[in-house]
Amino acid sequence: MATAVALIPLFYLLLRTGQAGLTAWWERIATARVAELATTSVLLALVVALACLAIGVGSAYLVTRTNVPGRRFFAVMMALPLAVPSYVAAFTWVSVADLWSDSARFEGFVAAAVVLTLYTYPYVYLPVAAALSGADRGQEEVARSLGYNAWGTLWRVTLPQVRPAIAGGGLLATLYVLADFGAVSILRVDTFTRAVFTAFSAGFDRIGALSLSTLLLLITLVILGAESWTRRRGARYVSSGARSASAPADLGWGRLAGLAAMSLVLLAALGVPALSMLRWVDEGVSQADSLADIAAAAGGSLAVSAAGTALTLALALPVGILVARYPGKLSRALEGAAYLAHSLPGIVVGLSLVFFGVTVALPLYQTTALLALAYATLFLPLAVAAVAGAAAQAPPSLDEVAQSLGYSRSAVFRKVTLPLTLPGIGAGAALVFLTCMKELPATLLLRPTGLDTLATELWQATGVQRYAEAAPLAFLLVILAALPTWLLARRSGISAGPKLAKQPTKIKVVETQ
Amino acid sequence: MTDVQIANVGKSFGDVAALQDINLDMATGDFMAVLGPSGCGKTTLLRCIAGFERIDRGRISLGHRVVTLPGVHMPAHRRQVAIVPQDGALFPHLTVAANVAFGLKGGGRKHRGRVDECLELVGLAGMGARMPHELSGGQQQRVAVARALAPHPPLVLLDEPFSALDASLRAELRDDIKQALTSDGATTLLVTHDQSEALSMADSVAVMADGRIRQVGTPTEIYRHPVDPWVGRFVGEAMVLPVQEKLANERALTAVGPIWLRSGTPVNGRQEVLIRPEQVQIARANQGAPPDAKSAKVESVAYHGHDALITLSVDGQPAQARVLDRPSEPLVPGEAVRIWVDGGCAAFSTTT
Structure with a gap:
């Protein structure tokens, strides 16, 4: 049920396309303009994904397996660019470039590729680094004892071991770029998402927007299919071997090169936003009425995000508990469906809900409720993962012990399940809330008239080059987004590597947090 | 209750x-x-x-x-x-x-x-x-x-x-x-x-x-x-051997020599007996052994510290014996020994 509600937009989109007829749809999309859009979108996604793989895998290997100086520090820092929403990143790069040149605006394909790479590579880095620090080092030691050097071991044993994480991260990055709306529209690259928005908001060409959305959806589905295929093939690599700390590979002088490369990435990814904010925030805050505007936007963000979080969690609770407690075909299918929705571009979800609102549920159109439904569609997987993770803190064996000691099911839930799962569910709620705060495309399309959020204000201010006005908003958004990123980097346990190895591995210790 | x-x-x-x-x-x-x-x-x-x-x-x-x-x-x-x-x-x-x-x-x-x-x-x-x-x-x-x-x-x-x-x-x-x-x-x-x-x-x-x-x-x-x-x-290591011939006084002949049958064992049909390795006794040629002991050769020795599991061959058939570690010279593969079975053995009818 919960999943079905989340998938309303998807069904609706396909239904509408079906109604119009496949041939009509084909005629609409089989044009030179669409071919151009497709080429740009796919090419951008490919270029960025490849660059992300290079940076993500390279830095993950450096921080988990080598003696690069300051690897603990980099382990956390390399994840941080994730905290900068793509449209905020695009805004900071545009505003910084503006300091040097008044005439030529920082925009176009290359600009978009650079910006998207710098803020998307953590999608590869995080899973690969987590897989590397969790991978069975016994296998590597066996390879070394059989005569492979460090380089040979890396290629023959280590990378194949974490290949599912690499493939998964790469596809995630691809999906992210395809779905991105904020950065490409600020940097003025004509991709599907930007074209959909332009067709809808400027030309009121609803059918055109709809056709493009459907095509984007199909491309997304193909990539998702590839993702689940690699995940299934990769299942055999999953090993739960005992973690044993092994000596990190000595890179010699190469470690300085590694240090320089990672520093460069961080300098570009974090330095530019910092510079932009240093330059503009002060000026922005000192403008008349700016504080009142910011407060209004923050209030709007809080209101819609709270509604979105409530709906998302309400839908996620049954799915998450089902997934954690009864692993089986049905629960996996439900989980899969929820993830499908997550990969949908926000602009597509927003657009299909606009149609849904206009034609089916008119009273809901331009209300917070419909926007909350869009958030639920987009962020259900986040919440499901949090709920499932929290439910795993209270495994069935604890329930059974409590029952055997004379507690009824409801008492067990109160005394055991709830205290163990509440922190996890709370963290999940916070994560969904912050993610709603920074969502841009669906909010742009669906927000009630007159309501501004931090994200929409920033987008509008950047569009008309009022950088000073946008900077404080960008600052707030980065702070908000940094919180869940920090949580994510901490949870993945990359930075804690050697410490974990000392824990007894024979007995599974169920930790409270 | x-x-x-x-x-x-x-x-x-x-x-x-x-x-x-x-x-x-x-x-x-x-x-x-x-x-x-x-x-x-x-x-x-x-x-x-x-x-x-x-x-x-x-x-x-x-x-x-x-x-x-x-x-x-x-x-x-x-x-x-x-x-x-x-x-x-x-x-x-x-x-x-x-x-x-x-x-x-x-x-x-x-x-x-x-x-x-x-x-x-x-x-x-x-x-x-x-x-x-x-x-x-x-x-x-x-x-x-x-x-x-x-x-x-x-x-x-x-x-x-x-x-x-x-x-x-x-x-x-x-x-x-x-x-x-x-x-x-x-x-x-x-x-x-x-x-x-x-x-x-x-x-x-x-x-x-x-x-x-x-x-x-x-x-x-x-x-x-x-x-x-x-x-x-x-529930433990065991040899299961067929009974070659029934003898008087609840005794039977097997590949490892004559053994005692436990009381209450079936009397009719073909039978098998279960012999625990620790029931098999070993003596070197120069040591005392009952007159009906069988000759055997030590094939291998698995030493466990407090005891050792000896694999023997008796007329070409494999057999096992468990011996406690004693101060005497340990047995080595190839040695000729004499073996016999101590204590009663459980017997089973093979027709069922």
Whole structure:
């Protein structure tokens, strides 16, 4: 049920396309303009994904397996660019470039590729680094004892071991770029998402927007299919071997090169936003009425995000508990469906809900409720993962012990399940809330008239080059987004590597947090 | 007084019969082990007794209360059957003392004495304030036992409680837990696949295979008088040899020489006998041996420290002997020896 509600937009989109007829749809999309859009979108996604793989895998290997100086520090820092929403990143790069040149605006394909790479590579880095620090080092030691050097071991044993994480991260990055709306529209690259928005908001060409959305959806589905295929093939690599700390590979002088490369990435990814904010925030805050505007936007963000979080969690609770407690075909299918929705571009979800609102549920159109439904569609997987993770803190064996000691099911839930799962569910709620705060495309399309959020204000201010006005908003958004990123980097346990190895591995210790 | 009665219990998962016609009786204070290979249904049996699974046939009663019949099911929390799971399953958000007090109605403060008593029984006196994650695996298991004992349950179920621990830790923990359970007067059912665990801890052992109970008896009975060769092999190392010729005075001739048959063995048809390696005696050529001892050659020696398992060949047939480590010169492969079998052997009719 919960999943079905989340998938309303998807069904609706396909239904509408079906109604119009496949041939009509084909005629609409089989044009030179669409071919151009497709080429740009796919090419951008490919270029960025490849660059992300290079940076993500390279830095993950450096921080988990080598003696690069300051690897603990980099382990956390390399994840941080994730905290900068793509449209905020695009805004900071545009505003910084503006300091040097008044005439030529920082925009176009290359600009978009650079910006998207710098803020998307953590999608590869995080899973690969987590897989590397969790991978069975016994296998590597066996390879070394059989005569492979460090380089040979890396290629023959280590990378194949974490290949599912690499493939998964790469596809995630691809999906992210395809779905991105904020950065490409600020940097003025004509991709599907930007074209959909332009067709809808400027030309009121609803059918055109709809056709493009459907095509984007199909491309997304193909990539998702590839993702689940690699995940299934990769299942055999999953090993739960005992973690044993092994000596990190000595890179010699190469470690300085590694240090320089990672520093460069961080300098570009974090330095530019910092510079932009240093330059503009002060000026922005000192403008008349700016504080009142910011407060209004923050209030709007809080209101819609709270509604979105409530709906998302309400839908996620049954799915998450089902997934954690009864692993089986049905629960996996439900989980899969929820993830499908997550990969949908926000602009597509927003657009299909606009149609849904206009034609089916008119009273809901331009209300917070419909926007909350869009958030639920987009962020259900986040919440499901949090709920499932929290439910795993209270495994069935604890329930059974409590029952055997004379507690009824409801008492067990109160005394055991709830205290163990509440922190996890709370963290999940916070994560969904912050993610709603920074969502841009669906909010742009669906927000009630007159309501501004931090994200929409920033987008509008950047569009008309009022950088000073946008900077404080960008600052707030980065702070908000940094919180869940920090949580994510901490949870993945990359930075804690050697410490974990000392824990007894024979007995599974169920930790409270 | 019969405390636990399991009568004709059957249970299927789809087409797979997990339990068939299970009958077990335990008296108050008994310590019984259900021993069987993995997948034999022993854990299912335990879950049926605890109330986590329903049964298809038969009846289970605890004390004088019938707790389950097909279609009638007393929920787990009303059965007062305490379980100690394989991984301990301590509540991670509660202290050791609060874990132990969990089953005591009214909370830990009221039952301070009982909590301390139980912790002392399992050798963890004074550790009540610790959190579970601060304990070693063996200590966690001790707390799990104390938690199960605390409310004086009529029955305690142990589900392979030592299998996740190091071998060196296991022996000591086994003794302590057995001590704690018996001194508290608990009725205990242990489920395990480890024959030495079952034989050393339990007063009686039920050997289970393919969802059926093969044999119930004291550890000695099970080891010395297995009902069939499978049980004999499962509870310890054994040679099963055909009887070549029946001799007078309950004796029979086998490949390793003449042996004594245990009384009550079948008299008709072809027979097999089960000989334990420790029954096979070895003497060097120059040492004394009975006149009817057989000549044999040492093939290999597996030395275990306190004893050694010797593989022999007797007229080209393999045989095994277990000898204690003695100060004399150890046997070496290739040596010629004389062997004979000491003590009675269980015999089985091969026609069945």
